Amino acid sequence: MSKVLVSDPIDQAGIDILSQVAQVDVKTNLSPEELIGIIPDYDALMIRSGTRVTQEIIEAGKQLKIIGRAGVGVDNVDVPAATRQGIVVVNSPEGNTIAAAEHALAMMLSLSRHIPDANQSVKNHQWDRKSFIGAEVYKKTLGVVGLGKIGSHVATVARAMGMKLLAYDPFISIERAEQLGCRIVELDVLLREADYITLHMPKTAETTHLINAEALAKMKPTARVINCARGGIVDEQALYEALKAGQIAGAALDVFESEPIGESPLLSLGKEMILTPHLGASTAEAQVNVAIDVAEQIRDVLLGLPARSAVNIPGLSPNVLEELRPYMQLAETLGNLVGQLAGGRIEMLNVRLQGELATNNSQPLVVAALKGLLSQALRERVNYVNATIEAKERGIRVIETRDASIRDYSGGSLQLSAIGTLGEHSVTGALLGDGEIHITSIDGFPINVPPNRYMVFTLHRDMPGIIGKIGSLLGSFNVNIASMQVGRKIVRGDAVMVLSIDDPLPEGVLDEITKVPGIRDAYTVAL
Numbered sequence: 001m002s003k004v005l006v007s008d009p010i011d012q013a014g015i016d017i018l019s020q021v022a023q024v025d026v027k028t029n030l031s032p033e034e035l036i037g038i039i040p041d042y043d044a045l046m047i048r049s050g051t052r053v054t055q056e057i058i059e060a061g062k063q064l065k066i067i068g069r070a071g072v073g074v075d076n077v078d079v080p081a082a083t084r085q086g087i088v089v090v091n092s093p094e095g096n097t098i099a100a101a102e103h104a105l106a107m108m109l110s111l112s113r114h115i116p117d118a119n120q121s122v123k124n125h126q127w128d129r130k131s132f133i134g135a136e137v138y139k140k141t142l143g144v145v146g147l148g149k150i151g152s153h154v155a156t157v158a159r160a161m162g163m164k165l166l167a168y169d170p171f172i173s174i175e176r177a178e179q180l181g182c183r184i185v186e187l188d189v190l191l192r193e194a195d196y197i198t199l200h201m202p203k204t205a206e207t208t209h210l211i212n213a214e215a216l217a218k219m220k221p222t223a224r225v226i227n228c229a230r231g232g233i234v235d236e237q238a239l240y241e242a243l244k245a246g247q248i249a250g251a252a253l254d255v256f257e258s259e260p261i262g263e264s265p266l267l268s269l270g271k272e273m274i275l276t277p278h279l280g281a282s283t284a285e286a287q288v289n290v291a292i293d294v295a296e297q298i299r300d301v302l303l304g305l306p307a308r309s310a311v312n313i314p315g316l317s318p319n320v321l322e323e324l325r326p327y328m329q330l331a332e333t334l335g336n337l338v339g340q341l342a343g344g345r346i347e348m349l350n351v352r353l354q355g356e357l358a359t360n361n362s363q364p365l366v367v368a369a370l371k372g373l374l375s376q377a378l379r380e381r382v383n384y385v386n387a388t389i390e391a392k393e394r395g396i397r398v399i400e401t402r403d404a405s406i407r408d409y410s411g412g413s414l415q416l417s418a419i420g421t422l423g424e425h426s427v428t429g430a431l432l433g434d435g436e437i438h439i440t441s442i443d444g445f446p447i448n449v450p451p452n453r454y455m456v457f458t459l460h461r462d463m464p465g466i467i468g469k470i471g472s473l474l475g476s477f478n479v480n481i482a483s484m485q486v487g488r489k490i491v492r493g494d495a496v497m498v499l500s501i502d503d504p505l506p507e508g509v510l511d512e513i514t515k516v517p518g519i520r521d522a523y524t525v526a527l
């Protein structure tokens, strides 16, 4: 009989499902060492956000087939390590949507009416009505940052309460926002105009400290900020200073840069600051939903069936998967790359299968390309199962073209072109030699580079000295260049430069690159 370890508190409904097919051991509050000690005996691990599933734990889990996260975020699981070890990681992308949205709304109303402090004062035997004069949300402007599942529900309810809605989400269509009664605006406009700002996006390189001192300085003195998404999207030190100085009126946080919060200056603030211990998903209903959703998936995988919300393994038959896996990896990498080059809201993706690839079943490659394209926006939420529907919901049109006559690489090549609100970009790639992914052209300029974790691309005039200037500029910012290549169509015309760098480009350096004479455009991507 299979064995399942449940290492965080999970609703009994999930345990009952698992017990039909496995021996279930519930052992919570394990130290990392204790977990490493016992994990070799288990076929499945079921967790919430309390267990950090590190590479070490995954490597010790010699029999592990599946890790089930009873919730949305898998940022506490080393998914690449699990993927490398062939372990399916599943989550419950929708089970706690309503709970998290209602928590954000509760935070907004609590902030407006000082409920936590008023409650405490009555319990302290006071009858103080003067200190708790509130504000109405009716006719006020709510700025929703991240108009996905949770943000959409918050918007719907807030609209019913008579609020005006602004939204910032670079990956959502204007039509979708309009359906929800939201006016899509740039982040700056939202920060300046909103009375309440609620955050509902994943934590990514782009969203980390999105709400920093600069952003807080743009807000109205009456503005209130709510973060029930992920810790670290708000710079806690900057928030503390803004509240202390009366620069904004209030803030409510459910999630923190480090959890539990520990010693933090935020704890010393008054009624302008509301703190809850990551309770967004903590409703009886949500816990039943996520427990059932994930337990069913664990049960299915232990029975040899596919999982419906795998974040790392495509839902294709094993034979097709094995054959196509390297090309799906190629498509996903190119999708991620072209999405970052295009930036903004993507309206169309053209997937062009060339050479031998043109005779293949294109669907898995299209799905993989979309998964890559959406990965910046949705992180672990996008998978091979939901990439198509997520793209459709975002108004991304997909066009497939084939050209079997192009015989540039054995095995064929794949070209992705993304058209978005900021323009059009295209990238081509192929598998070379021993199956290594190579980017073989950018915007029609021939190059030949393997993708790197951090890269810089420039479009520039092909003229003497420009490469040296970029090299020295990066050197002056202590950026180490691992490789550099230039692609051009004609001598002294336009050219692209592709740099692989060892670390993320420090803030501000991209602007410096664009100031170098001859540089027309510059982009940095993280793959």
Ligand SMILES: NC(=O)c1ccc[n+]([C@@H]2O[C@H](COP(=O)([O-])OP(=O)(O)OC[C@H]3O[C@@H](n4cnc5c(N)ncnc54)[C@H](O)[C@@H]3O)[C@@H](O)[C@H]2O)c1
Residues within 6 Å of the ligand: 072, 073, 093, 096, 097, 100, 145, 146, 147, 148, 149, 150, 151, 168, 169, 170, 171, 172, 200, 201, 202, 203, 204, 206, 207, 228, 229, 230, 254, 255, 278, 279, 280, 281, 282, 376, 377, 378, 381
């Ligand atoms: N507090 C809790 O207990 C709790 C519970 C559930 C979910 N969450 C968190 O809430 C967040 C939202 O979850 P969801 O289910 O709505 O996810 P979702 O994937 O449905 O929506 C996220 C939205 O954020 C948008 N987005 C991505 N990058 C952005 C950026 N730079 N700026 C603005 N928008 C951006 C995406 O386009 C997407 O529409 C996640 O971070 C999730 O982990 C927290």
Ligand SMILES: O=C(O)[C@H](O)COP(=O)(O)O
Residues within 6 Å of the ligand: 048, 049, 050, 070, 071, 072, 073, 074, 096, 278, 279, 280, 281, 282
């Ligand atoms: O990502 C999630 O689903 C939420 O952050 C909830 O986390 P929890 O399961 O630890 O409450």
